[in-house]
Amino acid sequence: MAREKSWQDALPLADLLKGDATPVTLGTRELAIFDSENGITAAYARCTHGAANLCDGYFDGTHIECPLHQGLFDARTGAARAAPARIALRMIEARVQGDMIQLLL
Template identity: 70%
Template sequence: MNDASGARQRVWQDLIAVADLEKGDVTPVSLGARELAVYDGVEGITVSHARCTHGAANLCDGYFDGRRIECPLHQGLFDARTGAVLAAPARLPLRMVEARVQDGMVQVRL
């Protein structure tokens, strides 16, 4: 959606119902062409782009311990709350997506 100046406006969009998430784990969700990872963490729900910034594997197939997501291919480690790199071979942080829960629905602002 564009505003009067033609700039693209970021709006909240429904992504997935909280009830449909893999409980305590990471759930893969597509939004248009985007592949997103929704983390049902111990401190709440967060969302990132699903591709590992190192080997481009799908992080949704990785091991999630409630706070950290481990890449299934090389076991690089990211903080699923902030996207920060926690262990090599990953070097670049995850691209996080602004997310909230509204009326039982996970929403993202892109």
């Protein structure tokens, strides 16, 4: 039976790297919380091509570039935007509750 998702505290808002990707580990999950131009978004942190941690890549406020092979992803939607990345990131619903960023996991 599948476990029902619930909102989990992920990161105090004050710890969010402004205009960047913030790495977060919840249990065994390596996640990335993006302070994008369109608000806070979140995804699993591993590149779908080479498994590098995307939080180590360049983030321009909209797109995150993989530090290993320069694949590019839209941090708002997860869409793969440049080769060699072809598979979208697995995005996670995010919200701000008070002074905490929460993720639906």
